Amino acid sequence: MSDTTISTPAETAGKGRTVAFRGGGFAPKSHRWVGAAVFVFLILIAEWGTRTGWISSLTLPKPSDVLETFKELYTSGLLFKHLGPSLSRLAIGAIIGVSLGISVGILIGLFSYIRSGLVPLVAAIFPIPKIALLPLFVIWFGIGEGSKYALIAFGTFTPTVVATYGAVDNVDRSLIRMGQSFGLSWFSIVRKIVLPGAMPGILSGMRISLAIAIILLVAAEMLGAEYGIGAYILEAGSLYDLERLFAGVVILSLLGVITSGVIGLIERRLLGWRS
Template sequence: MRAAAGPDPLAGREVPFRGGGFRPGARRWVAPVLFVVIIALIEAGTRSGWISDLTLPKPSDVFATLVDLARSGLLWKHLGPSLGRLVVGASLGAGAGILVGLAIGLFTLARAGLVPLVAALFPIPKIALLPLFVIWFGIDETSKYALIAFGTFTPTVVATYGAVDAVDRGLIRMGQSFGLRWLSIVRKIVLPGALPGILSGLRVSLAIAIILLVAAEMLGAEYGIGAYILEAGALYDLEKLFAGVTVLSVLGLVVSFLIGRVERLLLGWRG
């Protein structure tokens, strides 16, 4: 006869999931280390002559230029108008885009009428419309707001109604089976389920807004990061040019950080 098997030593032991539950781990030190390594390599390459000064300036010279800009106050003269244009234009475009995207995702009639319109507008290069906006709104701030808003609007619409479509229909049917009203289902099921996709879309939309901000400021703006970069490029002053590009990169990091904070605040229920 076969002997009875003893107790399984693995019984009751929790087996860790190798994928980590698909939860991104916090490795905040990786990005700063990678950034420092890249800057150090460029600095070493430019000082040794392996990288030509006509191609890339020394990062130390770019940093010194940024310090001089901040001390002279010229940095804030350019940064202030750019931030104002970005906030106004992106707020208008993203706000309208979220509303239209929700309407498309929730109402059949809106989907039938607006999806083809958005699909026709989305591929149009928004920078190419800058002369048209100048004709319509003039060369002052209104045309810049309009360009940034329009460029932010279409990707936000697409991201929003795509996020609504991705909400689990089983949860919606469950809410209906419990007798929840339409508005309660939207507020308690659809909006929380779509929020991660909407915020992810905002990351892309705001990056586009920064690009369009620079383009708008290169046409008829006395102050602004785009105007500063255009002036530095015309003079072939690489230190000032890369200083302006660095400011834009930092601005993009700040925007991404703020969206990340909003995600942690609103999406804490995901665990």
């Protein structure tokens, strides 16, 4: 018998057919225009609803009026008088809290004695509403900037600690054992395996911590602050000036979007190895 095989036309056609790549690994694709379209759609709905009376002007101001308020804030210089102190308080408090939180979280993840001593303490102070501690911080640090820095730092510290040591715990142990089998030192394993593996969880925790920092910033500025976004919102609310009130809320939303974008840039720079 001959070893020659006869291929059918269907089999011959199938050999030349290309198959789409199926190993994308559920990698997210960037569609930035979708987010912008959602914002524009919601603003148009709000503008249409307030102009037609479908939405009461006592409930929601016109987006166009809020835009006019932004222009007045910018031309009068009040925007930077309020935004400058808020940004400095947010930056200083968040840097202190996040840096200490990452450091303590890494120590908890790496050393069992520190874990045994600090995890119960962190578990005890984590559920405490940080805003409720504002009067205590005022007593300790005064009514000035110190109490505001301390509140923001403490509010970002505990979630950062929890996210960091959780991320360290989730590093694949087989990679650590592989490094040990190749004779890598403890410091090299931490620097080349543990920290890169934990970085996605650490950055995710930073997103939550910075959102909490913005919330605490507003609460701190509503107590004993002449300038700041929180003081501006408090003043607008006491006068029932919805345009100014929503202008302050939009500024806070933009701060959240900007901080999230900055963390996204850091992720793309530090976590490019995942793609």
